Each structure stands twice: as C-alpha cells, then as structure tokens.
Amino acid sequence: MSTILNKSSLNFLLQHPWQLALAIVGIALGVAVVISIDLAMESSLTAFDQAGKAFSGTATHRIIASEGGLDEKLYTQLRVGQGIKKLSPVVSGYVQLAKQTNNSFKLIGIDPFIEKSFKPVWQQEQSKNQRAALLARLVVEPNTVLISDKTARSLHLKINDEFTIVSDSGKQDLKIIGFLQANNAISEQVLAKLIITDIATAQEVLGLFGRLSSIEVLMDNYEPETLTKILKLLPGSALFVSVDSQSQSMREMTRAFSINLKALGLLSLLVGMFLIYNTMTFLVMQRRRLIGCLRSIGITRRQIFKLIIGEAFLLAIIGTLIGIALGIALGQSLLYMVSETINAIYFRVDATSLIIRPAQIGKGVFLGIAATLVAVLPPAWEATRFPPATVLIRSGLESSTRQLVSGAKLTGFILIAGGLALALSSAQSVSWGLAGIFIIVFGFALLTPAFTLGLVQMTDKLFGRFLGIAGRLPVRTISSEISRTGIAVAALMIAVSATIGMELMIGSLRQTVTEWVQASLAADLYVTLPGEKIIGGRAIEEHQLKKRLADLPDVQMLSSALHTKLIANDEFTKVSVFELNPQSRKGFIFKDKVNDDLWDRFEQQQTVMVTEPYAYYHAIRIGQEILLQTDKGKQPFEVIAVYADYSGDQGHLSMSRQNYQRYWPDLGYSGIGVYARKHTDLKQLENQLYKLLTGQQSVKSDKDIYKASMEVFEQTFTVTETLRWLSAAVAFVGVLSTLMALQFERTRQLGILRAIGLTRRQLTFLVIGETGLMGLIAGLFAIPVGYVVAYVLIFVVYERSFGWTMAFHFDPMVVYQGLALAFIAAVLAGIFPALKMARIKPAEALRIE
C-alpha cells in the first residue's frame, strides 16, 4: 500500500477529530463493558476457587457433610484406624471484625502438622524453621492466629496484637502470632480475607465443638483401597467428592447468571458496532469525491478496500486498548456488585480485587478488532463501488439506500420470526434463549429505517401544518439521510428497548416476589437463630426457647423452620424442615392444583414438596420420588407439590419436622415464627421476646423481613441496572456521533439557511428538533420491541436461568420512561452539534464543499 495513500487517509482522519474520537469511544465502551463483566465474574469465581485452595492446597478430594459438619472422630478413625495419612481436617466459618462489622473474614482452623504434600497457600512462603515455630505456637497457645501482612497493615495491627471478632457464637479475642505471606497477586488477594488458626480455636470461635467442616484428602493416583476405606466409614450425612467437580458444580451454579451478564456486555458491543458502522460509513461517504479521484488515477478497488479496512484496524487497535484500560477500571467497580449478587443468590465469595489473565485481555482484543472489522465491511465494500472521478449526488446514494431499506425490512421480519422460533424452541438452553433475543432485536433494528421513513412521512404533513416549512426541515433531513439517521435511530432503539424490556421483566419479577414475600410472611414476628446447626447443646437450648415462647400469654401459636442440607439423589440439597400451622400453610403459592389432603400427607406420609426451580432443574413432577440419603440407607420421598420460591435459583425441598425426625438428628431451629393473639401490642411482644434471647439471636417483624428481602432483591439487580445504563451510554455516543457527522456534512446547507435569514437560535432549534424527533421515533419503536424482549426474558430466559415463572406485569410508567429516555438522550446529543453549527459563520459555512 502506498505510503502517500496511507498519509492521505491518516490526514483525512485527523481532519475529522470528532468523528475519529467518537468512533474510538464507541469501540472502547463496547470492549470495556465486555471486558469488565468477564473480569468481574471470573475474578469472583477465581477468588472462590483460590480461597478453597488456601486450605485444601493440592487436595484431590474432600469429605463434606451437611449442616453441623462431620464428627471429628471420623478423622481419627480414618487416620489412625485405617492408616490413611494424606488427610487434612478443616473447620471453617465466617467471622466479622467487632469494630468493622461489614469487614468479614473466613476463619480456617487447620491441623498444623498435616502431610506437607498438601502445600496449602498459607504455608508456601514461610521458611521451614519459621513455619515450624509458628505452627507449634498455634497449637500450644489458645486463640492465636495468622493473618496476611497486608490485612494487618490495613487494620493497623502488629504481631502480638489482639483483635476482637464476632461470630454466630459471640465475640472472641484473637492474637496475631505471625503473618501469612503471599507469593503472587492471586494468593495475596485470597490471604487478605483469611484468618488461619488451629482446629481447637476454630471450633471454639465458631461453636463447632467436636465437629469438622471437611476433611481434605490427597490421592496421588487412583487408590481403590483408600477409596473403599473412606466410603466404608462415611456417615449418611456425608459425601466424598472430588475437589475439581465441587468447584465445577459451584461454577455451574452461576452459569446462567454469568451468561445473562455477558449477554448484557455483548449488547453494549452490538450497539457499539452500530456506532462504528455509522462513523465509518460517514468517513467513507464524505470521501466519495476523493475516492472517485483516486480511482481515476489508477488506485484499484482492492487498494481502496484495504485503505478503509486499514483505517478501521487502526481505530480498532486504539479503541480496544483504551477499552481494555477502561474495562479494568470498570471491572473493579463491577466486581463488588457481582460478588454481592453471587453472595446473595448463590454462595459466599470474597473477591477484593480483579484477577486479570492474559486470555481475558486477548478475548477483549479479539472482540474489539473483530467487531470493528465486521462493522466496517459494508462501508468498505461501498467505497470500492464508487465509479472513478464521479461526484455522486447524495440523493442518488439515498435512493439506493431506500432500496436497501426494503431489503432490510424483509430480512428484519425473517430474523424476528427466526429469533422467536429459536428462543421458544431451544429446550432449556439459556444461551440459545439469549441468542434468540439478539436475533429478534437485530431483526427489529433492520426494520428501524423503514419504520423511521414511514413515521417521518406521516409527521411531515403534521409538522408542515403547525410549524411551517422550517418545521418540515428536520423531518425531511431524517428522511433524506436515512442511511445514517436510520442507523442512529436503530442504535438508540436497541438500547432503549433493552431498557424497557429489562425494566418490564424486573418489574414483573419485583411484583411476583413482592406478592410471594407478603404471602410467605404469615407470622407477626420472626425469631432468627443463627449459627451452624449441630447436634447437642445448642439444639436443646433452642427447643427450650421455643417452649418459653409458646408459654408467653400474648403468643397464640408458633411455626418453625430448620434450613439444612441433605443428600438427595447423591448431591447436597437444601432442605427446609417445617412445623406449620393453618396460618403459615397459606403462605405457600402452589404452581399446580393440589389435593385437599396435601397437608395431611405432608405431615404424616414420607413426602416432600419441592420449589419451582428444583422441579425445573431436576425435571421433577408431582408423584415422582426423590431418594434421600439417611443413616438407614436411601429412602424414597414422594413429591406432592411444587411451590413458588424466589429465594435462590438452585431450589430446595420442604418436609415436615415429623418426617425429618424419623431419619435425621435434631439440629434445633433456624427460625421460629411467632403469631400473636388479637389486639396484642407487637412492640411490647417484641421486647418480651428479646428478653428470652441470647447472643446473636434476634427478632424481626414481618415488615422488617419484607424490607430486607426487597433490599436483597434490588441489590441483585444493581449490576444489571449498571450494565443497562452502560449500553444506553454507548447508544448515546452513537447518536451524538451520527448527529455530529450529519450536521458537519450539512454545514454548507446550514450556511445557506443562515444566509437567507435563519437566526442562530432558529438553527439551534432546527438541529435539536431533528435529533429530538429521531429520539422520539427510536423511543416509539422501542416500546413494542421492549415488550417482545420482556416477553422472551420472562417466559424463556429467566425461566431457564433461574427456574422461576412469573406473571407479566405491564407498567405504563416503564414505557413513558423509555420514551423520555430516548427523547432526552437524543436532544442532549443534539445540543452540542446544534451549538457548534450555530456558532459557525455563514460565510465560512458557504465556503465548505
């Protein structure tokens, strides 16, 4: 490629700094959103994996138990009785700093003298002597711990300093005897949220006397003998799992959430692609005369094509690099939101900073460059079609565009139908459901120019009647420049329809969840009994407490729940064990018609009810049986009902306490519902209850629980909201870019208007009128598109992602807001070009060719 030709191309780009900057911003924002989501999501999950590795090290398998953990005797039996050496007992739980209750740490109790081949992260950087000395002190001195030097510095603590932590069992002072040193950024992050101590201290702090959270097992190869010995001694409440499969199943849990987030990122990139396409089309069209001249002096079509692609490649590299930097910054902010959402609906993760891997950056680079090149292919192809030395008139180009509009319309209808078919017929796949939405939205985007033309033809007469010929100008410009205004309207329409669609979906879910929470909260007050549920003392205390509550004169009746885990069909499954009364039974919203004898069967027969997500994921129907692991072997429980539950997407089972007590040990209660007698002063009753409680136990009213539940609900959508606004921001840049390009191209025309007497103010209104109209068109079209998006999200994507069904709740406010968003964004985007154009002197404008 000729250097002079390249120079001419570069000079042209530099002469249009605004278009150049906006194209780069478009690419950068698209890449940034995709990268940030990927980084935040992966960092959260890596933090989870790495936290596990911090104490499991090279362990290949793990013995885990449900609520209450494992009896520590099992460890002794395996190690001493069976001679299995490569075992590492672990007690773990979460504690908070007494002075900073929002700052929580994972407290891990380990056996300091375990097999060295486990190589846990916390041991790696200690010298041999130092390690031996510290480990000895951990065992010998009570309440001694190791924390990371980074954490110690941030808390202004030194070696031998004491600090107070709070757990479900109360407060405890711990003494720092050494620091954990990290050997890389990932382990530094993991260690920053850990407190390492010995087993005895951990058991005391967490109230897990005589219990272990897990036993880590290291099997270098397949060791059938070891396996047999372990399985022989495994109690009914425990599972022997591979570390990798456990980590994989945790990741699997968040898969739907991750796909939904990534889809939002891709939406931003799609909007960004429209922007790049538009900008590059503008840059090509503006050079049609130049390209014609170049062709006349012997530059081939191939060279022109390469020139345009080369420009796009340059913009892609710059935009992508900026996008990656922005993505890392944005990812850090998203990390908190993503972790909080995973915490709220899946499992606990402690991600404090981003973990950046070259592969993720590579993915961003590939997406940025590929998306730009795909978006630039049509204008680059168009550039090669310019005949040599011919000045193409705009109307000629626009008339060929109008033919394209008809073709696009047809393609649009086909894509919408295809997208709907794909979304509805793709079984349980979340990815295909989302792909269906993308195709549908893209189909509607292709219809946008035709819709825009139709609408401006209608408004032409209306505007002409009320605003005269000057009023017709914005309408006519939109119509005559449809090749670019259509794309800008489409980009804005996509962003706004996504907003409307997601807002309708969130609104529907909010409404459904509100009704569900309100129905579920049948009691007047709820006593929360936190802490690990273990057999023995604490369970007995909880029974006594329940008795005392029942004896209170203002208490009419009680209900209770124990949330635990049992092994159902060979995997740990959350189970709610209920003692229900007639009032609390009304709180269940059943998904199918149930028989009158439901509650009798629930209490008296070997039956369970399952939540809707559980039924969805496990393809369970009423009448089927679920095998639950007990100390007496596997026992079948018949499913007698499926009920609504929006507390998580993995689903759980419910059984009566009577049924539970038949096979499993008494673990006390997780919560007790208190039903007051009529005309009782609830505040007074709450005070009476408080007097009966100890430690971390608390009382909450139904209103408090409702408020807290809805806060969690809103929090889980924070990240979605943020991403939605980001894609709207990309669309805003797209509209701004298009309008700038359009106005700059019309500089001469605007100069003529000024020459024949249009004032600056009139010119400003003219330009803003045009952009506002584009915004209104985008907003109007976004309403039906948003409605379709909401429909597919509710009935396809969310049902597949979370197993929830919900009623479509149509809120007209969402539509008004979407319309206002499109209009305001477009008007705002028009202000700058309008002011800039109004400032240009007519004489200068008239000189511009």
Added chain:
Amino acid sequence: MQAEAAIIITELSKSYHESGLRHDIFKELNLSVNRGEFIVLLGRSGSGKSTFLNLISGIDCPDKGKIIINNTNITGLSEHDRTLFRRHHIGFVFQSYNLIPTLTVAENLLLPLELIRRITQKERDNVTELLAKLNLADRLDSYPDRLSGGEQQRVAIARALIHDPDVILADEPTGNLDLDTGQQVLELLDILVRKAGKTMIMVTHSQEVIGKADRVFSIKNKSLVIS
C-alpha cells in the same frame, strides 16, 4: 436632484490570518450605490469579490469600516439583528445555486417568506405564478437535485426575489452554467431585478452583463477601481 444612495460603504477593510500572518483582502474600500443601480464587480480569483458580497449581506464582518444599507449601518448591528436585516432586505444568488436539497422547489421559495411572516394564500399563488413565469410550473413539487443547473439557478433567483428585497447580491450566477443557459439566467435577472428597480451588485466575468451594468468595478491591489 441627487439619486438616493441604497448602499454606502466607507473605509471597508478585511483581512484573514494564516500561519500567524495577517493577509489583507482589501483595505479602506469606499463605494456608494444608488437605489436601482446595477453594479458589476470584476476581479481575479481570490481577489475578494465573494468576501465583498458576504460583507454587504452581513453574513461576514469587516475588520474596519461601515456598510450602510437603506440608512441602516449593518456593521453596527449584532449578529442576530444582521440576520433579521438580511432576512428582510437582501436577496442572494449564489454561483452553485445553494437550494435546500430537502425542500421542494415551492418550499425553497416559500421559506424566506415564512421566516418573515405567516404565508398567505396569495403568496402561495404568487410562487406558483412566478415559477410559471420561469417555465418551472411543472417542477413545483420537485426536489432540487432532480432539476438541471439552469432550472436550479432560476429557482435560486426566484428565491432571492420572493420576499421583495431592496438589494440583490449575485455571486457569479452563471459560473456553473453553459453559455445558453447562462444567457437565459442573465435575461431573467435583467427582467426581474433591473426592471423592478432593485439595486443589484453582481460578481461576473460575462462581457454581456458588463455591457448592461451602470458601473463596473474591479478589486485590484486590495482596492476598488472603476473598470
């Protein structure tokens, strides 16, 4: 009796800056144009003829000097007032027609009127009549890019006259046209402008036009000289 001056230009100077250096286009020009007079302006490319017309129309500002049109010193007006003045009193014919591509022929003609006042049915009829006179009766609803160069320039002349301005400024109106079409356009200007008693300043190289002008000036060495 002395003829009334429609345009009085006093000590008009204009320069531009390039690479930090000032270049004078013209310095201290003086000119008085009588009402109904037809002035032709000659000069080499880049001598500042178009700039001179831009200054008179108020779409550009001089560095120094005064331009008084119909007793109004337009150099003393704000940008907004200059625009309003231009709207009422000036008609501009450009070399490259400069019609608004998104408006039909009729709308292009009605726009200057609409900027001044609400258009009456009589004015709409006038537009139709005027276009018929220009042999463009059948192009009323056509868009400019469907018209030939000559047709476009005829529409541009009609637009410059539609609001009955006092002063017509024409910047090489035949520059983009062939000889015959140019001839027709000049005849039209002669009929519609001169015979209507309007004041006109035209930049042109046409010898025929020069022959019809009341006075002919050239911009030479940054000054206005009688040719």
